[in-house]
């Protein structure tokens with residue numbers, strides 16, 4: 001691993017493959033397992049970096065696809081790089097843009113060279129290749145950067161997924177060659193759709209490359225939850241134990257608990273901020289619509305056990321009033337609470353693993369019938 005990065009496993013669960021560790025980066029440590037908030041356009045929507053820090057956030061994400069389109073990586077570099085530009089001094093990760101190109105853009109064309117698509121902002125034709133994605137991410141300057149991959153949709157035929165998975169590997173080799181900055185860690189991404197043998201082959205091949213970290217991508221794209229659990233269960237243990245493992249785009253309680261039991265360390269998801277903007281609070285694993293009449297005169301906090309700024313200072317009635325009035329502060333207060341809630345869930349799991357109480361305290365998330373359907377999102 002690069003001298004700037006290391007991963008130390010502090011404790012392993014005696015019943016599952018869950019582990020608690022520390023990921024060291026040039027901008028600080030990430031205590032794992034850990035949920036990472038998403039700051040798509042170099043900001044976590046509606047909250048300031050100081051508020052974000054108070055939620056317990058350590059590593060956060062930004063999206064290469066969105067930043068390349070707006071404002072463009074040259075402007076971010078002109079502002080001193082992503083950390084300085086957005087005022088976040090902690091660990092940061094950028095994705096490769098691959099997922100957004102495949103899920104959001106229209107008129108895309110995939111060749112061995114890369115992907116061509118039309119900008120949704122101004123209609124110009126953009127060519128994204130492995131080399132270009134790495135160049136953009138080198139310019140943005142996050143601590144962790146991701147390989148440019150082809151994320152096949154669900155459902156897709158075995159042949160389509162096999163072609164995409166093999167191309168993803170060739171693209172990874174090109175990403176490694178193109179990567180220019182040793183103070184950034186390049187993570188490889190395991191694809192393979194819902195075909196477990198393709199997933200295993202990809203994981204074993206990637207593991208030989210001795211990258212500073214590994215991700216499992218192409219999940220949470222519409223496949224049934226039990227299939228995702230199976231993919232993670234067979235794939236994660238094939239990745240090198242001395243490197244961090246990141247499950248991309250996943251962030252419900254149940255999905256995280258199940259993935260942690262398979263040995264995953266890092267998660268990201270837009271759920272907490274997106275739901276905040278819809279007036280929805282995440283409370284103890286449930287989903288509350290603050291427009292509901294029962295909150296109008298409820299003067300207790302959202303969650304009495306939550307240490308966040310919102311719960312320490314405001315009532316359900318107040319937040320409900322702000323949501324009904326469409327005040328911007330509603331989205332800020334709910335984002336602060338929802339992010340705190342998901343980070344706290346992974347923190348509590350971490351503490352349980354450290355004292356080998358993971359299955360005792362969180363076993364119900366692993367065993368019960370899935371109740372997560374209402375958590376699932378499209379992006």
Ligand SMILES: [Zn+2]
Nearest residue numbers: 306308311337
């Ligand atoms: Zn709270």
